[in-house]
Amino acid sequence: MSSKRVANWGNYPSVEAEMLESRDLDRIREHITGTSKLIARGNGRCYGDASLSKNIVSSLPLNRFLSFDIKNGVIECESGVMLSEVLAVCVPNGFFLPVTPGTKFITVGGAIAADVHGKNHHVHGSFSNFVEEIVLLDETGRFVVCSGTREPEIFWKTCGGMGRTGIIISAKIRLRAIESSYIEQTSYKARDLCEIMELFEENLSSTYSVAWIDCFAKGQKMGRSILLLGEHISGENLPIKYKNEPLLVHQEPRLNFPFTAPSSTVNYLTVKILNALYYSRQRGKVSKKAIHYDPYFYPLDRINNWNRAYGKRGFVQYQCVIPLEQSKTGMEKLLAEIEHSGQGSPLAVLKLFGEADPNAVMSFPMKGYTLALDFKVSERVFSLLDKLDRIVADLGGRVYLAKDARMNAEVFGQTYKKQVSSAKFASLQSERLGY
Numbered sequence: 167m168s169s170k171r172v173a174n175w176g177n178y179p180s181v182e183a184e185m186l187e188s189r190d191l192d193r194i195r196e197h198i199t200g201t202s203k204l205i206a207r208g209n210g211r212c213y214g215d216a217s218l219s220k221n222i223v224s225s226l227p228l229n230r231f232l233s234f235d236i237k238n239g240v241i242e243c244e245s246g247v248m249l250s251e252v253l254a255v256c257v258p259n260g261f262f263l264p265v266t267p268g269t270k271f272i273t274v275g276g277a278i279a280a281d282v283h284g285k286n287h288h289v290h291g292s293f294s295n296f297v298e299e300i301v302l303l304d305e306t307g308r309f310v311v312c313s314g315t316r317e318p319e320i321f322w323k324t325c326g327g328m329g330r331t332g333i334i335i336s337a338k339i340r341l342r343a344i345e346s347s348y349i350e351q352t353s354y355k356a357r358d359l360c361e362i363m364e365l366f367e368e369n370l371s372s373t374y375s376v377a378w379i380d381c382f383a384k385g386q387k388m389g390r391s392i393l394l395l396g397e398h399i400s401g402e403n404l405p406i407k408y409k410n411e412p413l414l415v416h417q418e419p420r421l422n423f424p425f426t427a428p429s430s431t432v433n434y435l436t437v438k439i440l441n442a443l444y445y446s447r448q449r450g451k452v453s454k455k456a457i458h459y460d461p462y463f464y465p466l467d468r469i470n471n472w473n474r475a476y477g478k479r480g481f482v483q484y485q486c487v488i489p490l491e492q493s494k495t496g497m498e499k500l501l502a503e504i505e506h507s508g509q510g511s512p513l514a515v516l517k518l519f520g521e522a523d524p525n526a527v528m529s530f531p532m533k534g535y536t537l538a539l540d541f542k543v544s545e546r547v548f549s550l551l552d553k554l555d556r557i558v559a560d561l562g563g564r565v566y567l568a569k570d571a572r573m574n575a576e577v578f579g580q581t582y583k584k585q586v587s588s589a590k591f592a593s594l595q596s597e598r599l600g601y
């Protein structure tokens with residue numbers, strides 16, 4: 167056990183915690199039965215307090231691969247294995263993650279507990295759809311093997327349950343076959359919100375889609391953005407320059423943000439300029455290119471510790487989803503409220519989700535548009551986010567728990583009708599949200 171100050175990716179909030187870092191399952195089990203409240207933590211890539219508590223069990227020492235069925239593309243590993251490590255093993259063998267978030271530096275346990283989504287939710291759903299089996303250590307110290315058919319109730323509470331059912335020890339994941347590690351990226355420039363939504367809906371058959379929005383653009387330009395579609399490139403269609411090494415794995419990040427800036431280096435002006443530059447970088451309406459999966463899926467992973475740029479007070483990410491029929495009105499209201507507050511987000515990402523999974527109890531996705539925004543921490547930001555919560559809740563949407571650090575219990579209760587509770591496995595977030 168060690169005592170340390172711990173914060174997740176947004177560096178807000180932080181807590182003085184006792185952390186158990188062990189791969190001895192008997193030790194972990196004893197700790198669970200002997201401690202009144204605790205929570206599992208993976209790589210701390212959730213932004214807020216979902217994996218923070220005064221007592222934390224780190225899954226990082228559980229970092230072994232258990233089996234790889236290359237014929238059927240099923241990999242089994244312990245929960246602390248990182249998605250980057252899964253890629254390093256499966257890509258050279260012609261497999262890829264079936265669903266991947268915007269960073270590869272999360273653990274398999276964290277991917278299941280938050281039921282993470284990628285740029286292909288409208289086609290493939292979320293991570294849990296590809297989980298064949300989970301081994302869970304529950305609050306009584308029992309190892310439970312569960313799946314969609316074996317103990318399905320526990321399984322569906324664990325997928326998206328934010329660690330409330332116990333410690334995920336290991337899992338079996340079904341991979342997707344690929345012939346190359348390259349993606350054909352097609353980018354479209356959209357002049358406003360209407361056009362970007364039309365583009366998403368015209369391209370529903372595209373495997374991957376995501377848009378970067380300039381949330382400083384006002385009036386008629388509100389919602390101007392770049393849509394990036396993606397398809398895995400077959401061996402046959404791979405450009406000649408990549409044919410020598412068609413299944414090339416990503417490299418370690420070469421750049422590092424060396425220290426936490428004393429105050430944020432992200433301010434209104436720099437962010438406004440960056441957004442305008444990003445939008446104008448693409449000259450024509452449409453452009454196409456073959457790129458490696460790493461810059462396509464994980465552009466932010468290129469700079470280690472980029473979260474330090476937000477300064478000592480940290481930042482929050484706000485991600486919400488609004489049901490499809492209400493999405494246009496909702497997004498207009500959200501962008502107008504943000505613009506009005508003068509607190510633009512340096513990063514604003516729009517995606518279109520497919521149907522919600524009817525089995526998953528507390529999973530975030532539902533059919534509609536999801537918007538993700540970063541804001542540096544300040545009192546003004548919290549009052550802006552309370553206003554955004556009201557817009558989202560009144561339109562039947564919800565806020566993503568994996569990004570949240572400040573929502574209140576009333577909004578949570580109104581927007582998450584089904585909840586996974588536990589007296590033992592509790593985080594600062596679950597205590598704040600009162601479930």
Ligand SMILES: Cc1cc2nc3c(=O)[nH]c(=O)nc-3n(C[C@H](O)[C@H](O)[C@H](O)COP(=O)(O)OP(=O)(O)OC[C@H]3O[C@@H](n4cnc5c(N)ncnc54)[C@H](O)[C@@H]3O)c2cc1C
Nearest residue numbers: 208209210211212267268273275276279282283328329334
């Ligand atoms: C740059 C960036 C981009 C992102 N993009 C996306 C995205 O596109 N889509 C998306 O869905 N998410 C995205 N995320 C969020 C991230 O994928 C999730 O928060 C993920 O859960 C983090 O996993 P982790 O291993 O870091 O776990 P942590 O952040 O430590 O924990 C997250 C949750 O999982 C639980 N948990 C972790 N390990 C276990 C375990 N072994 N057993 C039981 N519970 C456990 C914790 O209790 C907590 O509730 C992004 C995050 C970053 C930093």
